[in-house]
Amino acid sequence: MPQAILSLKNINKSFGPIDVLHDINLEVRAGEVLCLLGDNGAGKSTVIRLLSGVHKPTSGVMAMDGKPVSFANPREAADHGIATVHQFGGTFPLMSVGRSFFVGREPTKWVGPFKVYDRKLANDTAVKAVQSFGITRIDDGDRLVGGLSGGERQALAIARAVHFGARVLILDEPTAALGVKQASHVLRIVNEAKRRGLAVIFITHQVMHAMAVGDHFAVLIRGAIAADFRKGEKSREEITDLMAGGEQMAELEAEIESYMAAGEGHPEPAKHVH
Amino acid sequence: MPQAILSLKNINKSFGPIDVLHDINLEVRAGEVLCLLGDNGAGKSTVIRLLSGVHKPTSGVMAMDGKPVSFANPREAADHGIATVHQFGGTFPLMSVGRSFFVGREPTKWVGPFKVYDRKLANDTAVKAVQSFGITRIDDGDRLVGGLSGGERQALAIARAVHFGARVLILDEPTAALGVKQASHVLRIVNEAKRRGLAVIFITHQVMHAMAVGDHFAVLIRGAIAADFRKGEKSREEITDLMAGGEQMAELEAEIESYMAAGEGHPEPAKHVH
Amino acid sequence: ATIAVVGGSNDDAFWNLIKKGIDDATPAVVANGGSVNYLRLQNYDNFAPDVVQLIRTAISQKVDGLVIPNWVPEAEDPAIKDAIAAGIKVILMNAGGADKARELGAINYVGSDEYVAGQAGGTYFASHGKKHVLCVNTLPGANNTEARCKGVTDGMVAGGGAAEQLPLPSTSFGDPTAVAEAIKATLLKDTTIDGVITISAGDADAAATGIQQSGITTVSLGSFDMNAAGLARIKGGTQTFAIDQQPYLQSYLAVSLLASAIDFGTSLPTYPVLTGPGIVDAANIEATLAGVEKGAR
Amino acid sequence: MQSSFSPGAMLRRPEAGAFLGLLAVMIFFGIFGGLTFLQPAGMASWMNVASNLGVIAIPVGLLMIAGELDISVGAMVPFGAMTVAVISGHYGLPIWFGIAAALSFGVLIGLINGYMVIRTAVPSLIVTLGTLFAVQGVVLGLTVLITKSTSVALSTEGAAKTIFGDFFFGGQVQVMVLWWLAITAAYIFFVHFSRFGNWIFAMGGDKVSARNAGIPTERMTILLFVLSSTSAAFVGMCQAILYNSAQVAGGQSFIFNAIISVVVGGVLLTGGFGSIVGIFFGTITFAIVNQGIYYTDFDRNWSSLIIGILLLVAVLMNNTFRKMALSYSPRKMGVK
Amino acid sequence: MQSSFSPGAMLRRPEAGAFLGLLAVMIFFGIFGGLTFLQPAGMASWMNVASNLGVIAIPVGLLMIAGELDISVGAMVPFGAMTVAVISGHYGLPIWFGIAAALSFGVLIGLINGYMVIRTAVPSLIVTLGTLFAVQGVVLGLTVLITKSTSVALSTEGAAKTIFGDFFFGGQVQVMVLWWLAITAAYIFFVHFSRFGNWIFAMGGDKVSARNAGIPTERMTILLFVLSSTSAAFVGMCQAILYNSAQVAGGQSFIFNAIISVVVGGVLLTGGFGSIVGIFFGTITFAIVNQGIYYTDFDRNWSSLIIGILLLVAVLMNNTFRKMALSYSPRKMGVK
Numbered sequence A, B: 001m002p003q004a005i006l007s008l009k010n011i012n013k014s015f016g017p018i019d020v021l022h023d024i025n026l027e028v029r030a031g032e033v034l035c036l037l038g039d040n041g042a043g044k045s046t047v048i049r050l051l052s053g054v055h056k057p058t059s060g061v062m063a064m065d066g067k068p069v070s071f072a073n074p075r076e077a078a079d080h081g082i083a084t085v086h087q088f089g090g091t092f093p094l095m096s097v098g099r100s101f102f103v104g105r106e107p108t109k110w111v112g113p114f115k116v117y118d119r120k121l122a123n124d125t126a127v128k129a130v131q132s133f134g135i136t137r138i139d140d141g142d143r144l145v146g147g148l149s150g151g152e153r154q155a156l157a158i159a160r161a162v163h164f165g166a167r168v169l170i171l172d173e174p175t176a177a178l179g180v181k182q183a184s185h186v187l188r189i190v191n192e193a194k195r196r197g198l199a200v201i202f203i204t205h206q207v208m209h210a211m212a213v214g215d216h217f218a219v220l221i222r223g224a225i226a227a228d229f230r231k232g233e234k235s236r237e238e239i240t241d242l243m244a245g246g247e248q249m250a251e252l253e254a255e256i257e258s259y260m261a262a263g264e265g266h267p268e269p270a271k272h273v274h
Numbered sequence C: 001a002t003i004a005v006v007g008g009s010n011d012d013a014f015w016n017l018i019k020k021g022i023d024d025a026t027p028a029v030v031a032n033g034g035s036v037n038y039l040r041l042q043n044y045d046n047f048a049p050d051v052v053q054l055i056r057t058a059i060s061q062k063v064d065g066l067v068i069p070n071w072v073p074e075a076e077d078p079a080i081k082d083a084i085a086a087g088i089k090v091i092l093m094n095a096g097g098a099d100k101a102r103e104l105g106a107i108n109y110v111g112s113d114e115y116v117a118g119q120a121g122g123t124y125f126a127s128h129g130k131k132h133v134l135c136v137n138t139l140p141g142a143n144n145t146e147a148r149c150k151g152v153t154d155g156m157v158a159g160g161g162a163a164e165q166l167p168l169p170s171t172s173f174g175d176p177t178a179v180a181e182a183i184k185a186t187l188l189k190d191t192t193i194d195g196v197i198t199i200s201a202g203d204a205d206a207a208a209t210g211i212q213q214s215g216i217t218t219v220s221l222g223s224f225d226m227n228a229a230g231l232a233r234i235k236g237g238t239q240t241f242a243i244d245q246q247p248y249l250q251s252y253l254a255v256s257l258l259a260s261a262i263d264f265g266t267s268l269p270t271y272p273v274l275t276g277p278g279i280v281d282a283a284n285i286e287a288t289l290a291g292v293e294k295g296a297r
Numbered sequence D, E: 001m002q003s004s005f006s007p008g009a010m011l012r013r014p015e016a017g018a019f020l021g022l023l024a025v026m027i028f029f030g031i032f033g034g035l036t037f038l039q040p041a042g043m044a045s046w047m048n049v050a051s052n053l054g055v056i057a058i059p060v061g062l063l064m065i066a067g068e069l070d071i072s073v074g075a076m077v078p079f080g081a082m083t084v085a086v087i088s089g090h091y092g093l094p095i096w097f098g099i100a101a102a103l104s105f106g107v108l109i110g111l112i113n114g115y116m117v118i119r120t121a122v123p124s125l126i127v128t129l130g131t132l133f134a135v136q137g138v139v140l141g142l143t144v145l146i147t148k149s150t151s152v153a154l155s156t157e158g159a160a161k162t163i164f165g166d167f168f169f170g171g172q173v174q175v176m177v178l179w180w181l182a183i184t185a186a187y188i189f190f191v192h193f194s195r196f197g198n199w200i201f202a203m204g205g206d207k208v209s210a211r212n213a214g215i216p217t218e219r220m221t222i223l224l225f226v227l228s229s230t231s232a233a234f235v236g237m238c239q240a241i242l243y244n245s246a247q248v249a250g251g252q253s254f255i256f257n258a259i260i261s262v263v264v265g266g267v268l269l270t271g272g273f274g275s276i277v278g279i280f281f282g283t284i285t286f287a288i289v290n291q292g293i294y295y296t297d298f299d300r301n302w303s304s305l306i307i308g309i310l311l312l313v314a315v316l317m318n319n320t321f322r323k324m325a326l327s328y329s330p331r332k333m334g335v336k
Ligand SMILES: Nc1ncnc2c1ncn2[C@@H]1O[C@H](COP(=O)(O)OP(=O)(O)OP(=O)(O)O)[C@@H](O)[C@H]1O
Pocket: A015, A018, A020, A038, A039, A040, A041, A042, A043, A044, A045, A046, A047, A087, B150, B177, B179, D333
C-alpha cells in the first residue's frame, strides 16, 4: 500500500463549547478514493473544512507526505495541492465561466510592463476543462455562470478542482442535487481523477454512489470514526446501517429489497388503500 | 382504480420564449404515490409550481375531481388541499418552530374583542406534528428554525405539509440533502401519508427512493412525458435509463452492479492504480 | 445685456425673495435685448466648490454681467477675478462687502453682511435690556450661520451682555420638535438666558414653541430672516423682532444696476449699496406685512 | 418544555439588547446630566422628540423586518407639512381638506414605491432614493409655483388643532405622544399578536418561500410602503399644525434617525428579525441621546460623536444577543 | 464561439445601460440647453463636478461590487479638508505635512471601517453610518477646540498647489480632472485587467466561496474601505487647497451622489456585477444632469425631480440589460 499523501492523527475540533470532531484518524492515498460517510451533522463537512484550511483543528496533527502541516487559510491548502468542492456554493452566478473557473488563481500575461489577466487563456482552458468532463454544451467562456444548469455548475466546480488539484481532490456531496445522468457523470469524473493518480475524498449520502467509486470507507458517527474499512469488506446492508448512525434500517430496506427482488419479475400492482 | 383527485390535460408552459413543458398529461389518485422522475432541468419543479399555484400554465387544463380549476396564487392551491414542500427553502431561520410551522395559516383565538395568534396552540401542534414523524429532539416550539439540522428542517416542512395537506401532498426532492437515516424517515412519512389516503407526488433523483415508495411513475424528458407506468411494469435498469433522459447508463451501472453482486460475497479488494 | 445671478439653495425662503427681485428686474433687461439667468445652488452640502462651479458655469456661458454673493472669498476670489479678466462686469451681492468689491474690481456691492446683521441683532437685544442671549445654530460649521452667531455675540458684548451659540447635531436638522426641545432644555438648564435668536425663520417657529414650553415668560425671541408665521408672531407679540436684509432689494437693485451699467454705461456714486440690516418689530410690522402679501418680503 | 418567562428566554428576545441599551443611556445621562431629564419637563423633552420619530420609525422598521428599506420618508415629512399648509393655509380651505390631502399623498407615494419594488427587481434602497429626490423636487417646485415662497403659514383652530397639533399635560407634551403610544400599541397587536405579523417576518426570512406558503407578499409589501410614507406625511402634517408653519426644506434627518432607532432597537437590516417593542426602546434611546446632551455640561459640539459611538455600541450589543438567540437549543449539542 | 465584439455582446456588458443613459442625457440637454455645455467652457463645468465625485464614486462602487456600502465618505471629505487646513493653515506647518496627515486619517478611518465589518456581522451600511456621525463629531469638536472657528483658511503655493489644487487649460479645468482620469485608468487596470478585480467580483458574488477559493477576502475588504475613505479625504484635501479654505460642514451630498452615480453606472447594489467604465459614465451622467439644468430654461426648482426620475429610469434600464446578460446562452433552451 502506498504511503499516505494526507493523514489526520487524533484530530479534535470544537466550536466554542460544541465538540464536533473527536479523535479522528484518517489516511488518504494517491490513486485511491476515500468515501467519507455518515449521518447529517456527523461532522463530514467539518473534516473537509479542516483539510481545506477553512478551519484549524483544536488539537491533533495533520500531515502531508508524513510531514506535519498547518493551513492558515484555504489558499495555503490549495498551494499544498488540495482542491476542494464545498457542499454549497463555489460558483458565482454573475461571473463568466472563464473567470469563475480561475477565481483566486487567475492566469496572467505580460502586456508591456503590465501583468494582465489573460482572458482568452482563461476562457479556453475553462471551456476545454469542462468539456473534457463531458459537458460539451458549454462552448463560450464569456457566458455567465448564472445561466448554467445545476449539473453544469457542479461540473464546472469539479473541473476547476481537478484542474488545480495537483494531488488531493475533495468533493463534499457533489451528487446531492444532480440527476441520474449528471451524477453518473460526476462518478465517472471521480474514477478519471483516480486513474490520473489523484487522491480523492468523496462524501455522499447515497450508498450506491459510494460503492460505485470507493476504495476505502470511513464512517463518522457523531464526530467519531465508527468504522474504517476497505472495498469489499462490508456488505451494502452493513454500510447502510453504519451510514444511518449504526441503527438498523431493516424495515424500510426490507421493503425496498422485496420490491427490487420482485421488480425484476414484473409483479402485479400493489393493492391501494382507499 | 379510483377517480383522479388532480389531473393535468395537455398542459404547456413557456417562460417568454423558452418552452419548458410540452403537452403534459398526468393523473394523481388518492392513496397513491406518483413519482415524477427526470434529468436536471427536465421540468419537474415546473410541473410542481403549476400544481401549487406558483405559476399558471400557458395552455391546457388542470382539474380537481374532474372539475377544471385555476390557481391564481399558492394560497388558492393550498385552499384546494394541495400542500407543497418546494425544492429549496420553505423554512425561515429566524422564526420559531411554531410560527414557521403555521406560516400563512396562523391559528388564532379570541381574547376579548381581538383575534390573536394562538402561540401555545401553534407551538404544541407544531411540536406534536414534528414528533409524530419521529423527530423527538424538537420539544420546544419557541426554538428558532435556524438552530435545527437540515434533516430536522426538512421534517418540519413535510410535517407542515402533511398537517395542512388535506388531500394532495407534493414533495420536490425532499431527500436530496439528507442522510440515509433521515431519508428513510422521509420515505416512511410518505408511506404513512399514503396510508392515510393522501395523494402524494414525489420527486427524486434516486431510483432506490423512487422504487421504495412509488405506485405510479412518470418520467419527464426535456419537458415532455416520455414514460408513464405503474409499479412493477419496468425494471430498475429501465427506470434508471429513463431518468437519465433515455440514454444508456450501461457502463457505470454495470460497474455498480458487478460490485454489488460481488459485495454480498466479500470479494477481495480491487487492485489500485498507482 | 446677458446677466447671470448666482444664488442660494432652491428650498431656502430667503433666496426665493431674491428670485422675486430678479424676476421683477428682468423685464427691463429683456426690453433692452438682454436676458437674466439665475444659477442656484442645489444645496449647501458642498458649499465652496459648488459656488465656484456656478461662477465657472457663468463664465462658460459668456455672459456680459455676473451678480455673485462672495460667501467664501478664499475660494471664490480667483474665479471672480477670472470672470472679470474675461470681460464680465461683476456686482457682488448679499455677501462680500465694499472693500472686497474694490479689491476684486467689481463695480459695486449690493447687500448686507451676515456679521453686521448679527451685530444688529445683538445690539437690539442689548438695547432692550437683555443680558444673556442664545444663538441657535442648526447648521453649525457653515460660514454664514457661524458669522451670524458671532455677530450676535459681539453685538451683545458691546452692549454689555453676553451670548453663546447652541450648535445642534445634524440629526436634529429639519425636525422642529428636536429643535424646540433642545431650546427648552437649554432654557431650563440655564435660567439666566433671556433672549433666543435663530439662524433661520423656520427655526424660529420651533424656537417659539420651545420658549413657550419652558414656561419662562421673560425670554424674547428674534430671528434672522422672516416668514409669514414669524411675522404673525411679531404682530401677536410672541416674537420680538426679525432681522431683515431685504433680499428683494438686493437682487432687484443688483440686476438693474448691472444691466444699466452694461447697456448704458451708467455708474452709481453710492458705494456700497446697503439694503440691510433692517429690523422688523412691532413698530413696522404692518408695512412689512403689506410687502409680504405681494411676495417681496 | 422551557418556560417562556425564564431570564434566559428574556435575554434572547429581539428587544433585549435595545432594553439594556436604553438602561445604559439612562444611567449615563443620569450621572452626567443629573436627573432633570427624568423629571416631567425633561421627560416631555425626549418624549416629544421620540414620538415624532417613533411614528415613522416603526413602519420603517417593519419594512426592514420584511427585507426592504424606505428612505423616501425624508421627503414625505415636508410633503405632508406643505400639503396641509398650502391647502388650508395658503388657499384657506377647511383644515380637514388639508389633512385628507396630506394623508392621500402619503398613500399615493407609498403605492408608487410599493409597485416599483414589486414590479421590478430594483432594490428598495434605490427605488426610494429615486422617489426621495423626485418628491423633494415636486414639493419645492409646486410650493414655489403656488405660493411664491418656500415657507407657508397655517393657523388651525378647534378640534383639528387639539387632535393633531397641540400640547397637553400642562402644555408640555405634544398630542403626538398619545398618537405614538396608541399607534405603537396597535402595531404591537398587529405584528406580534395578529397573524399578519407572522407574514412580515416570513417575508423578511425568505420572500419566495413566504409567497409559496400562501402569503400575499406583494400586497403586504405595498401595504408596508403605504404605511411608512403615510406615517411620514402624518408626522409632517401634525408638525405644520403644531408649529403653524411649514418649510420646504428639512425632514431628511428622519431618514438616518429612523434607521438608527430601528437598528438600535434590534431589527436585523437583512430582514426577518426584530420587534416593535425593540423599535420603541430604540427610538427612546435615540431621543435621549439626541436631547440628553442639553442636560449635561458636555460641549455641544461633540454630540454627533456621541451619537455615532452609541450607534456602533448598540449594534454590536444586539449582534451578540442575536447570536445567542440563534445558537439556543435546549440541549448541548456535540459528542458524548 | 461567439465573438466578443458583436453588438449583442456589447449590449450585455455592465456599462451598456450607463452608456445609453449618458447618450440620452447628452441629447436631452443638447436639445433643451443648446450645445454650450459641450463646448470647452461648458465641458469644463461638468467635468470639474464629475472629477471630484468620480474619484469617490469608483471606490464606493468597488465596495458595492464586493457587496458592501460606505456612507462615511460624507464625513471624510470635510475631515480631509479640515486636516490639511488646520495643520498647514492654522498651525502653518509645511503643506506636505498636512497632505500626509489628511491621507493618513483617510487610511485610519478606512481601517476602522474595514475591521469592524470583518470582525462583526454588522452590515456595513450600519457600521459606516456610525463612523459617519462619529467623524462628523470629531471634525466639528476638534476644529472648534483648536481653532475656535469652524472655517479655516489655507494658502498654498508652489508644487502642492499645482499638483492638487489648481486650474489648467485656460484656468477652466481643475487638476482634479487629471487625477480622476489617471485614477480611473488605474482602476480599470486594477479591476478589469489585473487578477485582483476578479477577486472583488467573486467576493460580491459569494463571500464564503470566495474565501474558500483562496481569496484573502478580509484583507481585500479592508483594502477597499481604506481606498474609499482615503479617496474621500483626498478630494477634501484637494478642495481645501484649491479653494484656500475648509469648512466643518458639508460633504454629505457625496453620499447619495456617489451611490446614484454608481447605480446609474450599472453596478448591482447586491454585489457581484458592475464595471469601472460604467461608474465613469454614470458619474458623467450625474454631473451633466446636475449642471446641465443651468444651460436650459427650466425652472431650477425642478432639478431634484429631474435627478430622481433620471435615477429611476437609469436603474430600470440597467435592470433590463442585466437580465439580458444573465439569460444569454448561445442556443435557445427549451423543447424541440
Ligand atoms: N461554525 C460552526 N459553529 C458551530 N457549530 C458548527 C459549525 N460548523 C458546524 N457545526 C456543527 O457541527 C456539526 C457537524 O456539522 P457538519 O457540517 O460537519 O456535518 P455533516 O456531516 O457535513 O452533515 P451533512 O451531511 O448534513 O452535510 C453540526 O452539529 C453542526 O451544527
